[in-house]
Amino acid sequence: WAKERGKNNYQFYTSTIQDRSLRKVRLENHLHHALEQQELILYYQPQVHIESKEIIAVETLLRWIHPTMGLISPEEFIPLAEEAGLIIPIEKWVLKTACTQAGIWLKKNKTLKIAVNLSARHFQQSSLIETITRTFEETKIDPTQLELEITESTAMKDPELTIKILNSLKSMGVSISVDDFGTGYSSLNYLKRFPLKKLKIDRSFISDITSDQEDEAIVSTIIVLAKSLHLEVVGEGVETKEQIAFLKRLGCSIVQGYYYSKPLPGTEIEKILSKGFLTE
Numbered sequence: 001w002a003k004e005r006g007k008n009n010y011q012f013y014t015s016t017i018q019d020r021s022l023r024k025v026r027l028e029n030h031l032h033h034a035l036e037q038q039e040l041i042l043y044y045q046p047q048v049h050i051e052s053k054e055i056i057a058v059e060t061l062l063r064w065i066h067p068t069m070g071l072i073s074p075e076e077f078i079p080l081a082e083e084a085g086l087i088i089p090i091e092k093w094v095l096k097t098a099c100t101q102a103g104i105w106l107k108k109n110k111t112l113k114i115a116v117n118l119s120a121r122h123f124q125q126s127s128l129i130e131t132i133t134r135t136f137e138e139t140k141i142d143p144t145q146l147e148l149e150i151t152e153s154t155a156m157k158d159p160e161l162t163i164k165i166l167n168s169l170k171s172m173g174v175s176i177s178v179d180d181f182g183t184g185y186s187s188l189n190y191l192k193r194f195p196l197k198k199l200k201i202d203r204s205f206i207s208d209i210t211s212d213q214e215d216e217a218i219v220s221t222i223i224v225l226a227k228s229l230h231l232e233v234v235g236e237g238v239e240t241k242e243q244i245a246f247l248k249r250l251g252c253s254i255v256q257g258y259y260y261s262k263p264l265p266g267t268e269i270e271k272i273l274s275k276g277f278l279t280e
């Protein structure tokens with residue numbers, strides 16, 4: 001179609017593709033050094049109980065500050081890290097750093113949880129349990145205060161293997177959340193057999209929830225499903241008071257989103273946590 005719109009557009013179109021692959025190559029090359037150069041940092045975003053405004057968990061979100069290209073979103077560099085075979089060392093660093101940094105917060109508040117995202121490859125790696133065990137030894141955090149987030153598609157890649165891994169993690173006291181729920185293809189039969197703690201409703205269903213009846217129906221169904229499976233349910237990406245009121249009415253009691261707080265550096269989160277709850 002670009003060709004039809006004339007020569008300039010055609011050139012614009014192809015150079016955009018070139019720019020994109022050039023950017024990708026530059027990022028991927030540099031990613032090999034990002035860990036040792038200490039360019040990776042962690043942000044944290046609270047999960048809030050709507051009624052009490054209490055922070056019940058904080059999710060760890062990875063950031064990359066590239067020396068010349070600036071802040072790179074995980075949506076962009078996590079797939080590159082996966083392709084380059086760097087995701088496991090990166091996530092080992094995330095686990096250890098998050099548990100170290102959150103150690104003080106978790107000690108002060110025994111009901112608080114720290115959540116860490118795991119890629120499919122790391123989740124399925126045979127040494128995962130060993131890595132987690134070592135993290136507890138090194139950081140001294142209470143295993144019951146760690147929550148691991150895997151996406152629906154990670155969980156469904158090899159469901160029988162998922163059950164085994166989840167059982168091992170559960171026996172250590174670790175709890176599991178299914179992230180971006182609703183965007184993958186879950187077998188309800190497996191969902192019932194997975195020892196899970198939480199479903200996190202993907203933010204794509206939340207953004208128009210107050211005006212889109214189909215989104216409302218989907219969210220309402222996920223909440224009912226979570227309840228019948230005795231799972232906690234979290235609404236992701238809440239940005240307005242109206243969305244929160246809506247979710248609450250549908251029976252969802254925990255939310256995460258910009259409305260309460262954007263992801264923040266550890267020092268900022270620590271200040272909020274020392275108050276114990278969020279104000280609007």
Ligand code: C2E
Nearest residue numbers: 061062074075094117118119237238239256257258259263
């Ligand atoms: P996620 O785990 O679903 O995390 C939630 C994402 O939604 C975060 O994006 C967060 O900043 C964003 N978000 C939260 N509230 C709102 C809101 O109210 N409005 C909008 N528009 N966005 C909101 P972020 O930090 O860019 O991370 C994107 C994704 O990158 C994460 O999605 C997660 O899948 C992945 N990710 C981040 N850190 C890691 C990691 O250490 N390992 C792996 N495997 N993935 C990670």
Ligand code: MG
Nearest residue numbers: 059117149179
């Ligand atoms: Mg997550």
Ligand code: MG
Nearest residue numbers: 179180200236
């Ligand atoms: Mg999510």
Ligand code: MG
Nearest residue numbers: 179180202203
């Ligand atoms: Mg996501």
